[in-house]
Amino acid sequence: MIENKKKIFFGRSKSRALSKSKIFFYENHKKDFLVNFEEIKLIKNRDFVLEIGFGLGENLLFQASTFPKDYFIGIDPFINGVANVIQKAKESKLNNISIIDVPVQKVIDNFLDNFFSKVFVLFPDPWMKNKQKKRRLLNxxxxxxILKKMKNKSTLIFATDDQDYFNYVVKEISLLKKKTDIFEYILSNRHPIVDTKYSNKASKLKKDIYFLNLDK
Ligand SMILES: C[S@@+](CC[C@H](N)C(=O)[O-])C[C@H]1O[C@@H](n2cnc3c(N)ncnc32)[C@H](O)[C@@H]1O
Structure with a gap:
């Protein structure tokens, strides 16, 4: 069999060096937080929420503490963020978060269809140069x-400060709408999110933030 070695992750898996406490939590507790696909299939009567590219995990941690009855899965290969989520979740005794530290494209097929009741994609890398646009996650x-993996009456919440990426996603969604009628979308946000590193960056630079909610 020919292995598909196409590059799918273009971000940094590590930025600055981890503090001693982050290394401790990462090395000693990461395994407690890794998603176990067999186990989650057995969890009944809980809503599953996915955050793709959670960065430092501000929104993931906020959602998990605000909605303790729901179960949160965060996917991001960024080690600093993974270590941060593990430390904060452990310190706050959150037991409704699991993480996956590989690119989402590698694992999305492992989830059941009609599984998630909410999906967050907040400030994904905009890849602004023409040559790089094909790297954009939301195409x-x-x-x-991802729509296949979302339940009926679920929502994907997308936010970006890059107008070109936003217009690109709206265009991709309009094309998809011609093929399937299973979703509607509105260009605003009805779901609470918390400030993240990248929303703060946008606010500091006085950039507009664009929201899109896609409802299945
Ligand atoms: C610009 S940052 C935004 C982080 C965070 N959502 C925020 O608002 O601060 C984009 C994040 O997406 C992650 N990312 C990039 N490609 C990814 C992929 N293929 N699968 C999962 N996460 C990805 C990066 O590691 C990074 O943490």
Missing amino acids: YLFLEK
Whole structure:
């Protein structure tokens, strides 16, 4: 079999060196937080919420503490963020978060169809240069895939401060809408999110933030 070695992750898996306490939590507790696909299939009567590219985990931690009855899965290969989530979740005794530290494209097929009741994609890398735009996470094919994994009456919440990426996603969604009628979308946000590193950056630079909610 020919292995598909196409590069799918273009971000940094590590930025600055981890503090001693982060290294401690990362090394000693990461395994407690890794998603166990067999176990989550057995969890009944809980809503599953996914955050793709959670960064430092501000929104993931906020959602998990605000909605303790729901179960949160965060996917991001960024080690500093993974270590931060593990430390904060452990210190706050949150037991409704699991993480996956590989690119989402590698694991999305492992989830059951009609599984998530909410999906957050907040400030994904905008890849602004023309040559790089094909790296953008939210494109036609990925949106089609993620919709399959979303339950009926679920929502994907997308936020960006990059107008070109926003317009690109709206265009991809309009194309998808011609193929399937299973979703509607509005260009605003009805779901609470918390400030993140990248929303703060946008606010500091007085940039507009664009929201899109896609309802299945
Ligand atoms: C610009 S940052 C935004 C982080 C955070 N959502 C925020 O608002 O501060 C984008 C994040 O997406 C993650 N990322 C990039 N490609 C990814 C992929 N293929 N799968 C999962 N996460 C990804 C990066 O590691 C990074 O943490």
